[in-house]
Amino acid sequence: MKKVLSKRIFRDFKANIGRYLALSVVIALCMYLVISIVGAANMIIKGTKEHQIRNHVEDGQFETFVELTDEQISELESFNITLERQFSIDVRLNNGDTLRIFKNRENINLIELVDGSLASDDSQIVIERRYSECNGISIGSTITISDTTYIVSGIATTPDYDNPKEEISSTATDSDSFGTAFVTPSAYEELLNSDIVTKAEIYRYAFVINGDFSAEDLKDWLTAHKIEADEVTDEAFLEYWERSGGRIDDLQEGIDELLEGSDELMDGITELCDNNDDLNEAASALVDNYFDSASSSLSSYGINVELTEYNYYDTLTALSENTPNTAMGESLTELRDNLESILVFRDGITEYTNGTSECADGTEELRDGISTLDEETDEFINDKLDMSISNLSFFLEASDNIRISAAANDVILNYQVGLVAGVIIMVLFTYVISVFVVHNINSESSIIGSLYALGATKNDLITHYITLPVIICFISGLVGSLIGFSPVGIRYQTADSYAYYSLPDFKTIYEPYLLFYGIIMPPLVAAVVNNLIIHRKLSSTALSLIRNEQKQGKIHKISLNGLGFIKKFQIRQMINELRSGLAIVLGLFISLLIVMMSLDCYTLCSNVAKDTKNDTHYEHLYMYKFAQEELPEEGYIAYGSSLKTQRVFGYTFDAFVYGITDDNPYFAVELPAAPDEVVISEMMHTKLNLNIGDTLVLCDNEENKLYAFNVAGIADYSAQLCCFMSIDNAREIFGAEEDEYNIIFSDNALEIPSNELVLNLDKAGITKGVEVFVDLMSGLIFILAFASIVILILVMYLMMKVMIDRSSYSISLMKVFGFKGKDIKKLYINGNFYLVVIGTLILLPLAKLIMDALYPYFISNGAININLNVNPLYMLGIFLMVIILYFIISTVLLIRISKIVPAEALKNRE
């Protein structure tokens, strides 16, 4: 019997080739979709990991003000840390491009050649892959730097420049104008000494941790190693040092000068005091001489009186008043006044010498005080203020380095979307298969019953009925998987990553779970579903099967009195074809979910670009390495700091705190007065799910500090994960001086040396950086949209065709009665119009809601604003697309209806 039954398999396939081909296309497409999306993401993620392992990716990197000494390097190596100097210089090419030149590498972040060989002599250079692709550089091309021409010996990638951004802080990656290059050590030295270098050599070390000494320990060790400021050559630092740490020297110098001055003062005054006694004695002698001389003069006039300082006034006054000689009287008065003056002079001298003596005492005290001040200041500075500086200027762990694993991080979204789509698709096609099986089993009911009655076993029948669907599903899955793993699958999906990131050629990974999903799962699902349904069917009696008795639920017996015939018939038909109708609704829902996944992806990326462009009102943003005091020529100053958020879905993000002035025209923010309050950006609101009244906690990893702010408002600013406060509050919180700033927003470019800046952004660069997301995601967006349309068409077509097939008997009966094709379509198909319209009206917003809820998880690794507000026209477009597809499919199905002949009804025999 088995042999006889097996002959029917091919005949069944031939008879229903259209249906089976459509099912095959759905399965193959689904498998292709999931395998290509997930496989591509997996290839990038795993390939990146292997690339990193193969090339000894750094665990982190740091920069120092001065080169580490050999002893320091040896000490670090004794902690089981591998270090490699990866110093670089930036050179400007004739066409304006910047090449960052490194020496060939030996231990860390090794150069992986995509083509050619490493630079082996001083005339050769290896160019990073993306820059070479963007600039049409290939092996044998020449590059002229300064007056030296280099021959390109290799095209390569390195794991530390996965995303070849010029600056870590850059928003955009521009491989048209920036790339890395590698030369021999001697060629590097030669370039270092040339005048073409645009940026001073950076003392950057890459490190790999091999033991227990952690990155944190390394950072502490580096921080603890001090240098003197005068060892530093960084001009920006020196300028800052002059304004900050350098002022202690000024203080010390001032005190020294003061001490020196006080010494000189004391010496002078002492010298002045030395003649005080002589001066006093001379004044007394002068007074005595005057009085003696006056007494002698009076004697010559016959007046014998000895004048003293005690009697001269009264004596001379009396003599003057009693003499009849007027001239004599006047002379006596004049003598009296002269004696009085000489006494005043003498007393003045005495007062002066007393004063200088007191001054000498005070000066000595002053000098002692200044000396004490000098000693105490020195002691305080030496004991309490460590005025040496840490040699560490920059420290970045690999996990925080956006150049590393950038491509892998970007495709995590694809991976998540692919996996979710995979599950959704599996549910769909399991259901579609079940509808097919139920239809098949019902239409074969009398045959099954007859065979059962004739003695066929359950196993014979199950084997017979599951063979064809299992084979179809296996072949379709295999075909879908093969296409998925082929260049038009995984390779096609990775094209966007290769167009943006500097990656080596990764090998396609044949993941066992993907192979299982693509090849084993479809036939397995078909076998299980068939098995269950046939088992259930075979639980009926043979007679019941022969009579094809269908059980009708209560819903089938619903009363429809009062409705018009057409409506009544359509409702009956929809109830009768509930399973197929549900499959259409499910297919519609899944298609809408997938299309919404695509639309949300597009919306998210385009809104990021649009919002960033609209919200970025400044043209330039400069962030200094060190705080500044002198006001810029133009622009608006701010004081800010880059901190880290708490973990959100397992990821931390850089978050800026901007302390801005009230008159800053670039941000429409009402700044809170309280120092612990901030206004958060829209991006922070959506990404961190923070609202007014919540607490924003940010972390300064370098300083090991936590900051907690109350959210006082939400600014309509989506371009950055940031928050705002007043500049004064920011200065106070981050320990800056009253008039310091470290950020300038401006409309025009300012001439600030690049080595003074930690961040240099311009609106064009920011915009370009975010616009790339749409390009990056276009492959995924397109394939999801395409797949959703194909799935919708096929599911709708297949299920509506199943409805027609299941109703072929009654359709032929209708034809017997005189109904024409269009009338029959109206009765049997058009009821689905309401199903599709109502289904779309309900499911479209539902799919949008579900995807909107899922997207924050999909992009949990990205610091981008989650704005999924879609243009309503797109929703209308999708609705119209569904309706148009429905009309096309129902029109196509008229052909199938026309093939049902009236005589079909006459074949019906019990």
Next chain:
Amino acid sequence: MYLKVKDIKKSYGEGGSYNQVLKGVSLNVQEGQMCVIQGTSGSGKSTLLNAIGGLDTVDSGSIVVDGKEIVGLKNDSLSDYRKENLGFIFQFYNLVPNLTVRENIEVCKYLSDDPLDMDELLTTLGLVEHQNKFPSQLSGGQQQRTAIARALIKNPKLLLCDEPTGALDSKTSRDILILLEEINRKYNTTMLIVTHNNSIKNMVHKVIIIKDGLISKDYENEQITPANMLEDL
């Protein structure tokens, strides 16, 4: 003459499997006549009925119904022909299982511009109390009465009945035949009844017997036995 069939031939298959089912059948039926077509299995009676019903094409010959030639008509015209002229009654009722009795009848009512009164017909056929039942809830006789009601609702001029009592017991068969008789009388409906049942030929006006694709006998009953008097049903 309401129905004129002239020399129709119909064959199936090619080469070795070639089988000529109708080899030149001619017959005439007058308006209002009840006509029985009898024959053994494979004699071609159902093929003849299908050809007259416009459900199957013929190789040659002519079929004129109410003055209109139907051989050679296209599908749409054949649909119009069936819609305007014919009612069908099948051996196994062929009701639409997911429609109630009333709804099954409404299917054909919808096709007619001048249908009979539904309630009157339900009363005539004794289906009033069953009108909201589904076919699976009905007995064979009730189902066949529903099928008859469905065929009659559009007041057809020609009623084609393929073994109308073939699936029914004797008593129910008699009831159905009485019903057909009443309808013929009431509505003057021309009827072609294909049957194996020998007794039925006694209640009709005309009897045609087909054998091997040819008409072997074609006669009109001189004496008609009312259906309720028929024996051996």
